[in-house]
Amino acid sequence: MRIPFTKMHGLGNSYIFLNLFDFNIEEEYLSQLAIDVANKDTGIGSDGLILIHPSNQADAGMRIFNKDGSEGKNCGNGIRCVAKYVYENNIVEHNTFSIETKAGIVTAQVGGDRNQVDEVTVDMGKPILNRHLIPMEGDDAVQVVSEPFLVSHHPLDLTAVSMGNPHAIFFVEDIENAPLMELGPSITVDTRFPEGVNVEFVEIISDKEINFRVWERGSGITQACGTGACAAVVASILNGYSTEGQEVCVHLSGGDLFIKWAEDGRVWMRGNAETTVVGEYIWSSNG
Numbered sequence: 001m002r003i004p005f006t007k008m009h010g011l012g013n014s015y016i017f018l019n020l021f022d023f024n025i026e027e028e029y030l031s032q033l034a035i036d037v038a039n040k041d042t043g044i045g046s047d048g049l050i051l052i053h054p055s056n057q058a059d060a061g062m063r064i065f066n067k068d069g070s071e072g073k074n075c076g077n078g079i080r081c082v083a084k085y086v087y088e089n090n091i092v093e094h095n096t097f098s099i100e101t102k103a104g105i106v107t108a109q110v111g112g113d114r115n116q117v118d119e120v121t122v123d124m125g126k127p128i129l130n131r132h133l134i135p136m137e138g139d140d141a142v143q144v145v146s147e148p149f150l151v152s153h154h155p156l157d158l159t160a161v162s163m164g165n166p167h168a169i170f171f172v173e174d175i176e177n178a179p180l181m182e183l184g185p186s187i188t189v190d191t192r193f194p195e196g197v198n199v200e201f202v203e204i205i206s207d208k209e210i211n212f213r214v215w216e217r218g219s220g221i222t223q224a225c226g227t228g229a230c231a232a233v234v235a236s237i238l239n240g241y242s243t244e245g246q247e248v249c250v251h252l253s254g255g256d257l258f259i260k261w262a263e264d265g266r267v268w269m270r271g272n273a274e275t276t277v278v279g280e281y282i283w284s285s286n287g
């Protein structure tokens, strides 16, 4: 099977995008296809697969599959890429439009023109803070803010936030020495999170600036995570390091994102998206 694809990334968090406005792939193949395209040796190489598809409820829809073939409900860097793609390819009429995700409908606004979108701003909706909805185990449904969390003999303080997908945020003094490699693989599958969790270590620089590193559920270490950056800013505010209504610059391994948790409770994300490869992937679904 020859599958037309576009490779795009947001701050180095890269995905293979398939335009399902033009063709379809059967559901049963999607998970394996994600594993195969993501493989840097035998596939194309990426953090996963994103489908851009027609939607009855929004101007376009997206689905995201991680490197291990699992499906996520939301992807901040992916949404900015989808926004750039649908605008540059004339799939949407105006520069503000809606995108359906498995976590709900978001609104995106692109800057630049049809030949070159240079910035994308997305209303990512309201964070989910109720423990049971994140979802996280525990006796009550209150917020998880700076809660003691012991993992492999490491006593940590956990703040948990969902942006449609779950994030475990740990504040550290020095990002360079954060135990991401050591603890990321075990926290991401920790049974206290029944659906797994994305793991983030965050260093506060000031009330307007933070450093951030991520171990993504289903993909491992990536250069950036858009929903994670949103969750980290919400967590910073919940812990009193920053204030609502103020834009925070998040320094990720792959570059910067600008995040604001507005007074009305909605989270805004601003950043770029890049296209790097357009091609055809030759795939045999039985390996």
Ligand SMILES: N[C@@H](CCC[C@H](N)C(=O)O)C(=O)O
Pocket (backbone or CB within 6 Å): 013, 064, 066, 071, 072, 073, 074, 075, 076, 077, 078, 165, 166, 198, 216, 217, 218, 219, 222, 224, 225, 226, 227, 228
């Ligand atoms: N890289 C993403 C998030 C992708 C999904 C995540 N790994 C999950 O399974 O929840 C982003 O930019 O938000």
